[in-house]
Amino acid sequence: MTRRSFLTTTTAGFAAMAMPSIARARWAPSGPVTLVVPFTPGGSTDILARLLGQKLTEALGVGFVIESRPGAGGAIASDLVARARPNGQTLLMGHIGTLAVNPSIYPRLPYDPVKSFAPISLVAAVHNVLVVHPSLPANSVPELIAHARANPDRLSYGTGGIGSAAHIAMAAFCLSAGVTMQHVPYRGTGPAVTDLLGARIQLTMTGAPVVLPLAQAGRLRGLAVSGKRRIAAAPELPTVAEAALPGFDASQWYGIVAPAGTPVDVVETLNAEIRKALAAPELAERLNQEGAEVWPTSPEEFRAHIAAEIARWATVVRDAGIRIEQ
Template identity: 55%
Template structure:
């Protein structure tokens, strides 16, 4: 090897080494600027509320702002694709939930992200029970009366959701399969406008995450009939579960998790997971979640992936039984 070639190779090696060192230092100092949190739904829904709670904790812990970026559309697929295609540098994270990670694969044949392969999974965040709420004008006081009314008036009850294929849409479809009822779906571009139309009486009921509707139920502007999970809410123990109120075994629980784009450095994912677990373990966060009818659910990244896989199988069966089509 001649002297000139040797010097070229040596310079190149040093440059690469220096780049690696600089990268390691940058990761060790992370974060040094604001973090973007992609929420694949409109503001005001359960996913958005939870994202902002976690984002506040990150800001307090690291002194860097967390900018919430709402990217709704196609049952959360638009925001999920945006997250998957973001730079894997630790400065973009995002929210996923039962719909985007375990229901959408059964609904969209051309889904442009893979719930497992497209993301670096950080941790599950919370379980949120759906709450069946009706407009106070309906002559209905409990789940049994609701089922009977729906059977006597097939197709006449209109329910809202955050969009075709959303968790609220699928949960209500599962309820109809379980009860042999027929009701009309009115999809919205997000949970908040659906809640607004329920408050005004434009639609008659919803089954959606507690954070979006419990404050209205407590205020008396909606009537809460039942909770979709296996247990009553600690925050609202007077609301029975749908299972005990007339539909044995019924369970349609929403869940939420945090991811980053695949390829995000492992040490940053580990730091994010640790901070999420710290947030979920704090008394203040647990009380905030409880007020919204949610419960903390910290997991390892691998446990998160395992849950996605098992839930995808479960909801594929429900989508098939309910004959749900969104394309």
């Protein structure tokens, strides 16, 4: 199932969550569950992992320990989880970069996004927000594009690393707008945003949970959101598509995966509890405030989505010439 089909069938999707699944023995964790985040603390992945981890802790009665393992565009964390015992005690908060983009960037990726994992469920779609430092003479997307065209390779944008969601979003933006900028990769979103606040770089396009509060506080200037429609958390911001680039869509998505070979009862128990957590009004409202939308799926739907996204972003990676030599 694609993101479009999910977002147009929200009512049916939540109704389906209330339907009982095929009866199986319920799995219970034998101790704390480690939820590995492939980036530094403070980014969208970390924020979502902690919100969901708290709910799962309450539901399953064991602690969900959030462990950050940054590096190599999420490949280090992904490989760690792929090699873990398939018993449900070690999970990965995967996202668009680790599960869909990395195969096109790393010639010798140590894991296979499709074969190395047992998908549990998508968790959320997070809109990227295009923000610039207030000193940049651009108050709209058209003005930013005009400024970039007049100053090729003079602007620099920061991201959480080569192949990160922000990198791919900005690469897609530059391709669509016909502009060239300098990419400055960091070891996480947090450090990139810190340098943006200090005007050491000029812009980024990354998850709303991280930069939207800064834009609303006036410390950054928000220009647009990256998805197909505006978000409730910032209805005043146009989409990139309506502002200047029709058809543009570069939102992030996140989901939980376990090592391949994880037993069916473990997958089904985790899927059911994630669905319940995402159906809770307080969590959905909190995610909306963060610029995110809940997106629960079946394991099969998540697996199909990963395969489709790998094909989709391979085109952007190829056209932008993004590659890491190993």
